[in-house]
Structure formats: C-alpha cells, structure tokens
Amino acid sequence: MNPVLRSSGNLSADRRYDYARAAAGEGDHAAAADLLQQTLEIAPRWAPAWFALGESREALGDQAAAAEAFAQALDCEPDDSQGAGLRLARLRGETPAHPPEAYVRDLFDQYAPRFYQHLVSDLGYRAPQVIADALMRLCSERGRDMRFRAALDLGCGTGLMAREVASFCAEISGVDLAPAMTMRARATGLYARVETGDMVAFLRDVAEGSVDLVLAADVFVYCGDLDPVFAAVRRVLASGGFFTFTLQRAENGHFMLGEDLRYAHSPDYLASLAASHGFDMPICDQVSVRRDRGADVAGLAIVLTSP
Numbered sequence: 121m122n123p124v125l126r127s128s129g130n131l132s133a134d135r136r137y138d139y140a141r142a143a144a145g146e147g148d149h150a151a152a153a154d155l156l157q158q159t160l161e162i163a164p165r166w167a168p169a170w171f172a173l174g175e176s177r178e179a180l181g182d183q184a185a186a187a188e189a190f191a192q193a194l195d196c197e198p199d200d201s202q203g204a205g206l207r208l209a210r211l212r213g214e215t216p217a218h219p220p221e222a223y224v225r226d227l228f229d230q231y232a233p234r235f236y237q238h239l240v241s242d243l244g245y246r247a248p249q250v251i252a253d254a255l256m257r258l259c260s261e262r263g264r265d266m267r268f269r270a271a272l273d274l275g276c277g278t279g280l281m282a283r284e285v286a287s288f289c290a291e292i293s294g295v296d297l298a299p300a301m302t303m304r305a306r307a308t309g310l311y312a313r314v315e316t317g318d319m320v321a322f323l324r325d326v327a328e329g330s331v332d333l334v335l336a337a338d339v340f341v342y343c344g345d346l347d348p349v350f351a352a353v354r355r356v357l358a359s360g361g362f363f364t365f366t367l368q369r370a371e372n373g374h375f376m377l378g379e380d381l382r383y384a385h386s387p388d389y390l391a392s393l394a395a396s397h398g399f400d401m402p403i404c405d406q407v408s409v410r411r412d413r414g415a416d417v418a419g420l421a422i423v424l425t426s427p
C-alpha cells in the first residue's frame with residue numbers, strides 16, 4: 121500500500137521523511153532510521169515519521185525500540201489511520217479484536233483506484249466467484265432455485281461481488297467503510313443502495329428477518345472477533361436464508377493477526393461461532409482466493425444457513 125501522503129507542515133521535515141522512505145525502499149533501514157530521527161527533531165508529534173521509524177527499527181531487529189516508535193505514532197494520532205496499534209500488538213504478541221476503523225478506511229480509500237488491477241489481475245483474486253459457485257452448489261444440492269429476494273453485500277468494495285450474483289438477486293444493498301470504494305460500487309448501478317460505514321452499525325438499521333442472502337467476500341480478514349457480525353446477521357436473516365463469506369485460514373486458536381495485518385480464522389472457531397448463533401454450516405471448503413508473493417493464500421469459503 122502507499123505510504124500515508126501527508127505533510128508535517130515543515131518542508132525540511134517532509135524532505136527528510138521522503139529521503140527516509142526512499143532509503144527504506146532500498147533496504148537501507150539504518151539510514152532511514154537516522155533520517156527519521158532528524159525528521160522528528162523538527163516535527164516531534166508527526167505520526168507518519170514515528171510509524172516509519174517503527175518500521176525501520178523493526179526491520180533492523182530492534183523490537184523494543186520499534187514498539188516504542190509505534191506507541192508514539194499511536195499517541196500522536198489516536199485514530200490510527202496507519203495501523204500503529206496493530207503493529208504494536210503484533211510486537212507484543214497480542215491480538216486485537218478488530219483493527220482501527222480509520223486504518224481500514226484509509227487503506228481502501230488509497231487502494232480504490234488500483235483495486236481491480238492489483239487484486240484481480242496481479243493477485244488472482246477470486247473470492248466473489250468462489251462464493252457464487254458455493255451458493256450454486258448448495259442450491260443445486262437442496263433443489264432450491266438460485267434466486268434471492270433481498271441480498272446484503274458487507275464490505276462491498278467496488279462491487280465485484282454484486283457482478284457475480286446480480287442476476288440471481290432481486291435487490292442488493294451494499295455497505296463499506298471506505299468512501300472511495302462505495303463511490304465505485306454505486307457507479308456499477310447494480311445496488312439498490314450503498315452506504316458508507318461499518319457493517320455492524322449498518323446491520324442494526326436492517327429490519328429483522330428481512331433478507332435472504334448476506335455476502336462478505338474477503339472482508340472478515342479485516343475483523344478479528346466475528347461474534348458481533350454473526351449476531352447482527354443472524355437477526356436480519358430470514359429463515360432459510362444464506363450467509364456466505366470467504367476468509368483466511370488459521371490452523372489453530374480462534375483468530376490471529378498476520379504479518380500482513382490481515383486476520384486469519386480457524387475452522388473450529390467458525391464452527392463454534394456458527395453453532396452458538398444457531399446457524400447450520402453446510403459448506404466449509406478449503407480454498408485459496410488470492411496469491412501473496414506468488415503463493416496461494418490458504419483460505420475458507422463458508423456458507424451458513426438460518427434454520
């Protein structure tokens with residue numbers, strides 16, 4: 121992702137910061153750390169410089185000093201659009217229940233213009249197709265028509281999921297945290313409405329039992345604890361409705377935060393969460409929906425049904 125493009129308000133500090141990023145880009149983290157210390161002498165409360173210093177110190181193997189820099193970044197910018205809290209948590213061996221909203225929003229606002237090219241063309245992203253195939257399989261196994269009355273697309277992004285299912289759904293509503301993504305989703309013309317905001321807050325305003333399909337393609341990698349969203353979906357899903365999503369697979373535990381600051385969830389955790397919210401789990405497939413550095417990322421495609 122792009123570095124956060126902001127100014128410290130001081131040209132000299134900004135210049136040192138730019139040199140530091142260039143040095144870090146070339147792998148010279150010692151020079152980068154030195155330049156960032158100089159930046160912070162001029163602009164001591166500038167969060168991007170603290171964050172970059174944390175990254176360079178981590179690359180140099182000084183975890184304690186890196187944690188201190190990430191903590192400073194968090195203190196300077198409590199909204200935490202850079203994800204300093206996630207980096208800090210990883211260094212401390214902790215797993216936050218969810219990432220900061222500002223971090224996800226900024227990440228995808230920056231990513232939106234090149235989302236399709238990067239994710240689909242470069243990383244072979246295919247979560248929407250995998251979900252559509254799983255739905256088709258389940259409908260066929262159950263002798264049920266592949267038709268849905270009202271669908272919700274959680275974390276709809278630019279609208280790739282709607283493209284796959286629009287012909288089976290009378291109406292699709294979408295929600296996403298990032299305004300640059302919702303703008304693109306609206307432009308597809310495939311949604312009845314698209315809201316900008318957090319999916320759990322969005323679900324609170326949806327009438328009980330009013331939808332028969334809930335989709336979340338590659339979204340729960342940005343949520344650790346899935347209990348709130350499972351509870352919210354259970355409330356809005358009509359009897360016989362489907363709740364389907366992809367995620368990254370963790371081998372054990374409940375959920376973990378990876379090096380890429382994406383969460384992975386274990387099949388056992390998902391099975392127990394599904395059971396505790398009264399869902400059946402007819403499909404839990406091991407799949408890969410994208411590559412990372414040339415290798416398939418281990419994932420899961422799940423369909424839950426509401427009895």
Ligand SMILES: C[S@@+](CC[C@H](N)C(=O)[O-])C[C@H]1O[C@@H](n2cnc3c(N)ncnc32)[C@H](O)[C@@H]1O
Binds near residue numbers: 224
């Ligand atoms: C990898 S993209 C996938 C987008 C889309 N589902 C697709 O398959 O193309 C993840 C999306 O989830 C959104 N997102 C993450 N956490 C969210 C939350 N708590 N509420 C709403 N949207 C969220 C992000 O803004 C981003 O657009």
